[in-house]
Amino acid sequence: MIKVAVCGALGRMGTAIGRLVSESSDLDLVGGVDVKAGSFYGVPVVEAARLDAFLEETKPDVLIDFTIANASVGNIKAAAAHGVALVVGTTGFSPEQREEIRLAVEGHVPAVISSNYSVGVNIFWTLIREAARRLPEGYDIEVTEAHHRYKKDAPSGTAKTILEILDEEVGPRTHLHGRQGMTERGDEIGVHVIRGGDIVGDHAVLFAGNYEVLELSHRAYDRAVFASGAVRAAAWVIGRKPGVYGMADVLNLS
Ligand SMILES: NC(=O)C1=CN([C@@H]2O[C@H](COP(=O)(O)OP(=O)(O)OC[C@H]3O[C@@H](n4cnc5c(N)ncnc54)[C@H](OP(=O)(O)O)[C@@H]3O)[C@@H](O)[C@H]2O)C=CC1
Numbered sequence: 001m002i003k004v005a006v007c008g009a010l011g012r013m014g015t016a017i018g019r020l021v022s023e024s025s026d027l028d029l030v031g032g033v034d035v036k037a038g039s040f041y042g043v044p045v046v047e048a049a050r051l052d053a054f055l056e057e058t059k060p061d062v063l064i065d066f067t068i069a070n071a072s073v074g075n076i077k078a079a080a081a082h083g084v085a086l087v088v089g090t091t092g093f094s095p096e097q098r099e100e101i102r103l104a105v106e107g108h109v110p111a112v113i114s115s116n117y118s119v120g121v122n123i124f125w126t127l128i129r130e131a132a133r134r135l136p137e138g139y140d141i142e143v144t145e146a147h148h149r150y151k152k153d154a155p156s157g158t159a160k161t162i163l164e165i166l167d168e169e170v171g172p173r174t175h176l177h178g179r180q181g182m183t184e185r186g187d188e189i190g191v192h193v194i195r196g197g198d199i200v201g202d203h204a205v206l207f208a209g210n211y212e213v214l215e216l217s218h219r220a221y222d223r224a225v226f227a228s229g230a231v232r233a234a235a236w237v238i239g240r241k242p243g244v245y246g247m248a249d250v251l252n253l254s
């Protein structure tokens with residue numbers, strides 16, 4: 001049995017992941033960590049200040065982290081110091097935090113880190129890459145994302161991954177976050193963020209040329225798609241060489 005612990009256990013994603021792990025016959029949910037102590041699916045949730053002691057006591061094989069960027073960096077460092085493999089879904093990291101994470105993980109533990117664990121989004125990313133690579137010059141590009149009213153970071157991690165893919169394929173362009181007033185279009189990529197209600201996660205990329213528009217989009221209807229991908233990654237990451245992996249490695253897409 002693979003021993004799994006969840007950071008952010010009482011949050012929207014932590015709850016969805018805890019349920020899947022507790023229902024799995026191959027995985028053993030050993031506990032959770034959150035800002036306040038509590039319990040989920042019959043196991044204790046300890047407060048964040050007790051993370052080190054929790055890892056020492058429960059000795060998980062893998063820690064799944066869906067929290068918030070500032071907290072996640074410390075959680076990753078603690079897991080790496082305890083030799084615990086990682087699955088990280090938290091988004092909103094700065095470039096400096098990403099580097100801190102890389103240094104904490106490389107040479108120490110295997111870690112799957114992805115801004116989106118849904119199979120559909122991982123295929124969507126490959127389609128965006130293909131479209132950007134094949135379209136001739138001259139298409140204007142716009143990226144749109146929509147999420148629920150409680151999402152803290154913007155643009156979404158998934159949208160940032162889309163922008164990285166586009167930069168790799170069409171060369172670096174300015175990312176223009178919204179437009180207002182007198183704006184003349186250049187070769188920027190427009191980035192547009194919507195927040196409202198209980199939208200689970202929508203992303204779209206528009207390639208607009210003369211007389212035609214190519215639009216690629218993905219819509220998640222339930223957090224189960226992210227949770228099941230994260231749980232799949234948790235089983236996959238055990239026994240891998242130390243280093244940072246993506247969901248494309250888990251799905252064998254690269
Ligand atoms: N990669 C992917 O596929 C997906 C990624 N995400 C990302 O996952 C993250 C969490 O999303 P979501 O579940 O909706 O957010 P929630 O706010 O519902 O959950 C986050 C939980 O983490 C808790 N938390 C904060 N600090 C710590 C800490 N130091 N240790 C342990 N727990 C802590 C929060 O407590 P409190 O509320 O008290 O602060 C909260 O309970 C976000 O960054 C989001 O963008 C979301 C969906 C899919």
Ligand SMILES: O=C(O)C1=N[C@H](C(=O)O)C[C@H](O)C1
Nearest residue numbers: 091115116151156157158201
């Ligand atoms: O916070 C969310 O909800 C989501 N966050 C991820 C992101 O920032 O891309 C993935 C998904 O879209 C849901």
